[in-house]
Amino acid sequence: MSDFFSETVKRLTPYIPGEQPKDGVYIKLNTNESPYPPSPNAISALKNADFEKLRLYPDPECVSLRNTYANYLGVSSENVFVGNGSDEVLATAFQTFFAGKNNVLMPNISYSFYPVYCNLYNVRATEIPLKDWRVVCDDYCVANNGVIIANPNAPTGVGVSCAEIENLLKNNPQSVVLIDEAYVDFGGQSAVGLVKDFDNVLVIRTLSKSYGLAGLRVGFAVGGKKLIEGMNTVKNSFNSYPVDFLAQLAAEEAIKDVDYLNQTTSKIIATRERTALRLKNLGFNVLDSSANFLFIIHKEIDAGFLFNYLKQNKILVRWFSDPKIKNGLRISIGTDFDMEKFCDIIANALEAFR
Numbered sequence: 628m629s630d631f632f633s634e635t636v637k638r639l640t641p642y643i644p645g646e647q648p649k650d651g652v653y654i655k656l657n658t659n660e661s662p663y664p665p666s667p668n669a670i671s672a673l674k675n676a677d678f679e680k681l682r683l684y685p686d687p688e689c690v691s692l693r694n695t696y697a698n699y700l701g702v703s704s705e706n707v708f709v710g711n712g713s714d715e716v717l718a719t720a721f722q723t724f725f726a727g728k729n730n731v732l733m734p735n736i737s738y739s740f741y742p743v744y745c746n747l748y749n750v751r752a753t754e755i756p757l758k759d760w761r762v763v764c765d766d767y768c769v770a771n772n773g774v775i776i777a778n779p780n781a782p783t784g785v786g787v788s789c790a791e792i793e794n795l796l797k798n799n800p801q802s803v804v805l806i807d808e809a810y811v812d813f814g815g816q817s818a819v820g821l822v823k824d825f826d827n828v829l830v831i832r833t834l835s836k837s838y839g840l841a842g843l844r845v846g847f848a849v850g851g852k853k854l855i856e857g858m859n860t861v862k863n864s865f866n867s868y869p870v871d872f873l874a875q876l877a878a879e880e881a882i883k884d885v886d887y888l889n890q891t892t893s894k895i896i897a898t899r900e901r902t903a904l905r906l907k908n909l910g911f912n913v914l915d916s917s918a919n920f921l922f923i924i925h926k927e928i929d930a931g932f933l934f935n936y937l938k939q940n941k942i943l944v945r946w947f948s949d950p951k952i953k954n955g956l957r958i959s960i961g962t963d964f965d966m967e968k969f970c971d972i973i974a975n976a977l978e979a980f981r
């Protein structure tokens with residue numbers, strides 16, 4: 628069977644994304660999307676786009692978008708790489724820096740796409756256990772052929788400080804260190820400021836979470852010129868035009884609208900803190916989150932029971948099959964209204980269980 632397939636494909640186990648129900652009746656707290664729409668400026672850029680330009684290929688270098696993002700971050704545009712969502716950027720980075728290597732360090736609990744890329748690119752990872760749900764950067768200061776961490780980490784939401792990352796970079800001058808900052812705008816500490824001093828750090832960013840643009844598919848890597856050049860070589864050996872014309876246009880406007888980003892992320896952070904408090908009062912262990920989600924564990928009540936109870940009540944959350952985290956749930960932060968509803972229903976679930 629499946630002799631049509633390459634040896635690589637035969638050993639792949641793909642990533643399973645959170646459910647995207649078609650009927651729209653659910654409160655979706657399962658894929659860390661923003662409950663708020665993207666910047667109105669991004670929406671009008673799309674509405675006012677010169678659609679006849681779709682006849683042409685988009686700018687393969689995303690020059691204007693890269694300039695805008697570089698300017699926003701205070702780096703140079705040669706430090707910026709753009710891709711079709713940060714998942715693609717991560718894949719390109721794995722292929723550029725880690726393919727075929729062994730002993731690439733990553734947390735034993737992190738974004739579940741990393742092991743999938745390891746399989747795809749024949750990377751052997753060494754998993755470093757979290758300690759008390761935290762990534763301990765000192766544990767990554769050992770011999771290795773690369774490091775990847777998410778900061779804040781997923782699906783725990785727990786962050787590490789910029790000082791810890793700096794120390795990690797100092798101790799790994801021979802390795803490329805990837806820092807996935809998908810959630811950094813919700814209270815994390817960014818490593819982007821370290822790019823000018825360290826040639827071995829690559830920071831991965833996305834517009835999918837904090838900018839409310841998951842549907843647009845735009846992600847970035849920010850790093851030293853050499854690293855970015857390597858990624859461009861790989862990208863241009865695969866697809867010269869990963870970011871379409873409309874995406875480049877809308878992304879640029881979204882990035883320029885810094886006030887809107889700050890407003891929406893502040894609202895989400897405030898909702899997160901209110902929700903965390905209420906869940907603690909209901910008896911949950913709520914990990915200390917710097918992201919737009921909470922990871923919660925209940926000592927007595929089975930996470931599968933809670934997941935199903937919520938689903939029956941039209942609320943979707945994320946329950947992972949990994950045995951290390953299957954006693955917890957990851958809850959994306961929605962609007963205040965969504966989260967009140969969620970807390971009411973999970974309180975009912977606790978009653979129902981007893």
Ligand SMILES: *Cc1c(COP(=O)(O)O)cnc(C)c1O
Pocket residue numbers: 659711712713714715738777781807809832833834835841844845846
């Ligand atoms: C959501 C997420 C991404 C992927 O985001 P896209 O840009 O939508 O591909 C990357 N890393 C982590 C840790 C994420 O949670």
